[in-house]
Amino acid sequence: MKIGLLITCLADAMFPDVGRATVAVLERLGHTVAFPAEQSCCGQMHVNTGYQKAALPLVERYADVFAPYDAVVAPSGSCVGSVRHQHGLVARRFGSTGLQDAVTDVAGKTYELSELLVDVLGVTDVGAYFPHRVTYHPTCHSLRMLRVGDKPLSLLRAVDGIRLVDLPDADQCCGFGGTFAVKNADTSTAMMTDKMRHVLDTGAQFCSAGDSSCLMHIGGGLSRIRSGVGTVHLAQILAATRDRPYAVDQAHATTLEGRA
Numbered sequence: 001m002k003i004g005l006l007i008t009c010l011a012d013a014m015f016p017d018v019g020r021a022t023v024a025v026l027e028r029l030g031h032t033v034a035f036p037a038e039q040s041c042c043g044q045m046h047v048n049t050g051y052q053k054a055a056l057p058l059v060e061r062y063a064d065v066f067a068p069y070d071a072v073v074a075p076s077g078s079c080v081g082s083v084r085h086q087h088g089l090v091a092r093r094f095g096s097t098g099l100q101d102a103v104t105d106v107a108g109k110t111y112e113l114s115e116l117l118v119d120v121l122g123v124t125d126v127g128a129y130f131p132h133r134v135t136y137h138p139t140c141h142s143l144r145m146l147r148v149g150d151k152p153l154s155l156l157r158a159v160d161g162i163r164l165v166d167l168p169d170a171d172q173c174c175g176f177g178g179t180f181a182v183k184n185a186d187t188s189t190a191m192m193t194d195k196m197r198h199v200l201d202t203g204a205q206f207c208s209a210g211d212s213s214c215l216m217h218i219g220g221g222l223s224r225i226r227s228g229v230g231t232v233h234l235a236q237i238l239a240a241t242r243d244r245p246y247a248v249d250q251a252h253a254t255t256l257e258g259r260a
Contacts, residue, residue, distance in 0.1 A: 001121075004069035005035045006042070006062075006083075006110070008076045008212070015212045021239035022075045022113055025126055028239075033073075038065045044082035047090065048178055056094045059087045063102040071120060072110040075235045076211050077142025078178075080112040085145060112142055112210060113235055114151040124154045129242045131161035134232075135204035137195070137218065139211040140173050152210055152234055159237060167207075168198040176217035192221045199229060210234045 003026060007019045023033045042062060043055035062083065066072045074080050084107045091103040117123055136156060142148045156164050175181065175191025195218055199207045207222070209215050212233055219231035232246065240246035 001031050002068075002070045003031055003033045003116075004066045004072045005033050006039060006066070006072055006074035006076075006079060007035065008074055008079045009041050010212050010216070011075060014216070015233070018075045018212055018233045018235050021233065021235040022073065024239040025113075025117075025128075025235060026073070028127060028241075029121065029123065031121075034069070036065050042079045042082045042087075043090070044079060044086065045178060047082065047086045052090050053094050055086075055090050059090045059095070059103060060099060062087065063099065063106050066106050066110070067102065070109065071116060072106065073113055073116045074110070075113050075233060076213075077112045077139050077146050077148065078211050078213060080110055080115075081141040081145035083107050083110045112146055112148060113238075114142075114148055114155055114210060115146065117238075118151040118154060125158035126155065126238050128159040128238045128240055129161050130159050130237045130240050130246060132248075133163040133165060133203065133205045134208050134237070135165050135167040135199060135202040135206075136170070136234075137167055137174060137199075137207055137209040137214060138170055139209050139214045140177070142210050143171060148210075155234070155238060156208070160242075162237070165202045165204055168201055169194075170198075172198075174214045174218050176214050178213070181217065188217075189221075192217055196221045196225070196227070200227060204229060206230045206232045208232050208234055208237055 011018045026033050040061050041058055043058035046055035087103045087107055091100045173191055174195045175188040181188040207218055215231040222229045236246055
């Protein structure tokens with residue numbers, strides 16, 4: 001299967017290892033993954049802040065760049081949600097009939113990583129090894145917009161060595177929400193504090209999720225209180241193997257020795 005990688009703006013700028021991990025998992029399963037350099041932002045931020053027409057060139061570019069691929073994958077429920085639910089809205093309001101058809105076609109083959117692995121490729125055991133205690137936060141867009149259900153948990157349960165623990169009130173938002181965290185900082189911080197408390201209650205060494213944005217928010221809070229709990233993207237856990245284990249930094253590793 002010829003798979004195109006939508007890297008997402010946040011992963012491209014701040015978390016490139018998440019993109020590399022996504023490619024590593026899929027190539028280990030025997031698939032060809034391409035990174036089209038012509039790609040750009042999916043336009044979610046424009047649409048969410050009321051600039052739908054300004055998102056039109058980005059929607060056009062996405063439909064054009066990713067049309068040749070059998071499937072498109074992104075390590076982000078948020079950006080896939082935008083492609084699947086917002087691109088059609090923008091195309092209908094401001095685009096041509098041809099664009100609407102193109103958007104429908106490419107959106108129908110755009111998947112969040114766990115969707116691609118479980119629903120399209122039919123695998124849950126990807127040969128991963130991650131010998132740590134982990135709790136999983138289901139992000140709002142993957143849970144409520146994409147409805148990925150327990151697909152990420154099915155993948156994590158198949159990871160060799162992992163100790164997966166349930167996160168209390170897992171379906172509660174972490175408080176990030178893109179510009180929500182900027183415009184409503186106090187409310188966002190209160191929601192993050194609740195999420196951090198639940199993560200700490202699990203005794204987990206790592207909090208995982210399918211969106212780097214939420215992990216950045218939660219991880220920032222956990223770091224501020226020097227909790228010793230790390231964050232790791234689902235793709236990074238799935239990419240880790242016995243031969244190529246996930247690289248835990250030394251400071252974190254020291255903390256983990258005391259918690260294991």
